[in-house]
Amino acid sequence: MPKYYIYARKSTDDEDRQILSIESQINELREYAKKENLFVMEEFVEAKTAKAPGRAIFNFMLKQIEAGVADGILAWHPDRLARNSVDGGKIIYLIDVGKIGDLRFPTYRFDNSAQGKFMLSIAFGQSKYYIDNLSENVRRGLREKLRRGEWPGIAPVGYLNDYKLHTIYPDPEKAPFIRKMFELYTSENYTLESMTQEVNRWGLIGGRGKPVCKAQLARMLRNPIYYGVFKYRSELYEGSHPPLISKKLFDKVQCILDNRLRNHKPAEPKYAFTGLIRCEYCGCAITAEVQKGHIYYHCTKKKLPCPSKKFLREEALLSQINKAIEKVYIDDETKDKMLNRLDELFSEESKASFSLSQEVKDKVKEFDAKIERLIDIFIERQITQEEYTKRKARLLNEKKDLEESLKEIEKNSGGWLEPSKNFISTCNKARSVAWQEILSPKKDFLKICGSNFVLKDVTLCVSYKKPFEFVAESQGCLDWRGRWDLNPRSLDRQSRALNQAKRRPQI
Secondary structure (H helix, E strand, O other): OOEEEEEEEEOOOOOOOOHHHHHHHHHHHHHHHHHOOOEEEEEEEEEOOOOOOOOHHHHHHHHHHHOOOOOEEEOOOHHHHOOOHHHHHHHHHHHHOOOOOEEEEOOEOOOOOHHHHHHHHHHHHHHHHHHHHHHHHHHHHHHHHHHOOOOOOOOOOOEEEEOOOOEEEEOOOOHHHHHHHHHHHOOOOOOHHHHHHHHHHHOOEOHHHOEOOHHHHHHHHHOHHHHOEEEEOOEEEEOOOOOOOOHHHHHHHHHHHHHOOOOOOOOOOOOOOOOOOEEOOOOOEEEEEEEOOEEEEEEOOOOOOOOOOOOEEHHHHHHHHHHHHHOOOOOHHHHHHHHHHHHHHHHHHHHHHHHHHHHHHHHHHHHHHHHHHHHHHHHOOOOOHHHHHHHHHHHHHHHHHHHHHHHHHHHHOOOOHHHHHHHHHHHHOHHHHHHOOOOHHHHHHHHHHEEEEEEEOOEEEEEEOOOHHHHHHHOOOOOHHHHOOOOHHHHHHHHHHHHHHHHOOOO
16 A cells, blocks of 8 residues: 655744644645545654755655655645755656655646656746745835835844834834943943943843843944944945934944954043143153152153152142133123023024025935936946945935934034033033042043143143133133124134035034
């Protein structure tokens, strides 16, 4: 009596898809075998596509048949056995040499004859045509999704899939963590290892419900999808999804990743003002040491013989630092007058900023036209795939820079206003910084307002940065209308700034 193998297959190993496919095939084949009085030796079940050869269970079954263990195969349809020319040809060959005596299908009739093998080859060909045509339709749909800027896969961490609109949207729980992760990494106080520990402390979950690992974190920090574009098969596309961060923030993170192999959190300095001041005579760093319970600062004398022989006690140095900080102090009354004048200038400049934003919008449209022309050139095969990919990525990044500049212009209507207010507020805080007992804020404040700190014998010399030097030189007699470009004549300066923005629109 001929012996048969039952073979049932579905195209995916995903438990959520084609759940009933295997069960329904097995039940139908068992009923068919009972009805036709067929002797079934064993049942084989496989969850793998037949588009390409290489199915382990299918190949094992054929080897068993070649060894003479069974005589035939019982399957639901020929397409369950093969959707590629290699597997289909092997089945027909085993029929030719007599290894397979019979094939049975509830939905298809097979005769072991020349005509039957011919019809079987046609059935296998139709199965291959179906899968090839389906693949082409999927690729066409994928290209259309890419043209619309829709992410074609599973949403990355920080986004969720919208299966109705076939796009992605920010995850209300994880998106804030993504923004915070990028912002913290720009502080340069974290390595990839410490950043991974930090995001795990937040409870951020990565793919497949597992905590974020170091490798996944590195990929996330490199993923451009978070600022509005995405890369698919080495080509950059403009996304239609809302970005989680700005491109400026993303570029800053990339700069840190590129320029620094290791990023350790800086240790707290043992002495408050080391690493800040240099010797006037030899240019060596000023170091500190403890003598008789007091901290003294002096030249390291590591380069050349230094004529400086004096030591400066920390209390005396601190007194000079406090005076240097207080030189840039702006009182509350002057601060209020200057802020009011800035608001007036801001209103006057709104018209000019509107004109600038319109010009930036026109440039964005020009980039859209350039991208369309580039696509046409590539379709006509006038440039290579590699050159097309590089030029398109460059155009998309430049367009993204313009769009972010446009957002800044429309949001602030003048990029100078907030920095000017911040500067005035910083100067207003100088006295409170000088009076407090904690030393580290004093060092940080000095770095903001000054540079080139040198110690000449026991005297601290400070070079103030612009515009802090104007406040320091005024010595409490600040002519804020004449010295600070806060009168209507400053509009000329603002016009020059706007012209520069037109040439390179970055705010």
